[in-house]
Amino acid sequence: MNKEMDDVALRPTGHMERFNILRNHVRFYNKFGVTATYTAPRALLASNSLEQVVYAALREVLNHHPIMGVTVQDEATVEPKWIRLPTIDFRRVVEVVNADLEASYDSWVTDALRAPFVVVDDLPMWRVVVGKGQDVETFAVGFFCHHAIADGVSAGAFQLTFLDALNGLIDGKTEIISNIEEEEVVSVPKLPLVPNMEMKTALPVGIFFALKKIISTYVWSTEDPLNWSGSPISAEAPRPPIGNLKTFSLSLDVVSGLLKRCRKENTSMTALLTILVARKLAVMYSSYTHFTSNIPFSLRKFTGHSNRDMGCYVSNLTPCFSSDERPPWGYISCRSTSGDKPEQDDEKLWEGARASKKQIEEGTATTSNQNVGLLKFVSDYNKFFYGMFGKKREHAFEVTNIGVLDGGVGGEQKASFDRVQFATAQCTYGDPYIFSIASAKNGIMTVSLSWATGMLNDNEAVEMIEWLEGALKGLSEA
Incomplete structure (x- = not known):
């Protein structure tokens, strides 16, 4: 990444993004999310903790979705601005809960949707909740986010990218850092934001x-x-x-x-x-x-x-x-x-x-x-x-x-998901x-x-x- 990219300002917020930013600011809405149930090869989780695997996959996901590395400045104004975070502390945005993965997810998904979502200057506008079951090979990942950074299809895109990242870990294309403390806080890639809707259609x-x-x-x-x-x-x-x-x-x-x-x-x-x-x-x-x-x-x-x-x-x-x-x-x-x-x-x-x-x-x-x-x-x-x-x-x-959403076919050397749940706050x-x-x-x-x-x-x-x-x-x- 060149020095010029480091200094490039993020694009302005669009009308739909401003609508959602202000809607959350007046506390009319909270968040929505898409949860997927993953099965991964036992070898991946036998030698690494679930938190290590999730953190490593999220580090790779950030390289594909620049909007996940931003927060909002001047939230209460008519022209709020995107600002890029220097780092993200995964310990503050990822929660692991014990879950019965054979039963309904409604209880812990409801808790995630109800949890207050206050925009602050050092956290991104999304949260991840990991449902940890008894079987080490199976876990659920819920991606819950502010509507200004994503729509329902986008939350599905997160799951597809997360799946790719898991398979990258399995294939050795992406590294898992053995010292989890080094994985907990990551630098945000300095990438330009994808154009907003109004930039692409009149x-x-x-x-x-x-x-x-x-x-x-x-x-x-x-x-x-x-x-x-x-x-x-x-x-x-x-x-x-x-x-x-x-x-x-x-x-x-x-x-x-x-x-x-x-x-x-x-x-x-x-x-x-x-x-x-x-x-x-x-x-x-x-x-x-x-x-x-x-x-x-x-x-x-x-x-x-x-x-x-x-x-x-x-x-x-x-x-x-x-x-x-x-x-x-x-x-x-x-x-x-x-x-x-x-x-x-x-x-x-x-x-x-x-x-x-x-x-x-x-x-x-x-x-x-x-x-x-x-x-x-x-x-x-x-x-x-x-x-x-x-x-x-x-x-x-x-x-x-x-x-x-195509969760893949799995197998001994591939991760996959076969269950997806989409849900929104009121x-x-x-x-x-x-x-x-x-x-x-x-x-x-x-x-x-x-x-x-x-x-x-x-x-x-x-x-x-x-x-x-x-x-x-x-x-x-x-």
Whole structure:
């Protein structure tokens, strides 16, 4: 690395990054994470402690993701700045916990998501929690981070890079330092940051689209009395909200059956999950008939970033559902043929799934008139966030699917992972039900539901997630 690189200033923060920096600063949000379950050759861990292996792998990961070596300066201002850390002390950002790797990870993942995340000038904007099981060959690694440095796909990219680093240790391409004290504090590579989203795409916004959004946000907005979105946004609730988590896993056979059925019905897994949740909500909250979803999606195909780049490159779309016998124009029917069985395997279900897929494809086909493109018009984030108090939430539920991560095939001389869990903390203005989906290639798919204490009754959340698990398993057998 030449001397000139040492002196190069880091690029400015982008609009999406500033949004997430200020959102955390006002304590509306905490963090999210992706956890993977690794199997490594016994020889790797027989001669080295788990901490040594994790530290050595993280040292290599830092060479591939420059954003992991920064923190924020002037966090509370309209133009916060990235600053590169000189060093990272792994002892302060890595925690090892005892875990039953055959059981649910929800308890310790929830603890990680709830742990306060205060930006300080000598720590990076991420944390790692290692779940240590009884079998020395198997362990879980959870990567939890500030949303300004990464999106869900990026957290998956961390796991892919960590896997590569483990295999580099096994192959001898990367060295494990025998004295762990020398491995605990590492210098941060002086690398330029990957360009932010706005540096790679213009995100054009039409005047009518912008005016509609600005007026509804700041001037005047009508509330649909038939639309359910949970309790209003409260200034009295804890900030960030107290999040809860419940997860289920689907085996490779079940996932294969669902994918086969989705292909037959010309729809997708995300679309199927979305219509199923909408149909269940229509039964659970039957005095309402309108339910708006929130589907975040990646803009990487437009920005040129790969799935291995770490940053925040997302927008969202909001399909609307109706259980009315005759849904309003633009709404997708979530009316069940049998009112008490929204999982009924009938043509109406698959019509809704196809309609959901169509809206997802249309909403992700261009960078024009994306919601994220409106951030350029926000001049006062404090006013933007605090102005939400007392208002109705925009959506009933969120479905985020980060797709399939290739954890390799393992073997005697290779590390691999076959289980991935994606989960998020709740947001002050967030949706009552937030579903996060991730899959391991040739492994299992996990579906996590997060909800906030006081926003939902725990019994409601449990009813929803247990029903969804049964519905998906039933449809996979059809």
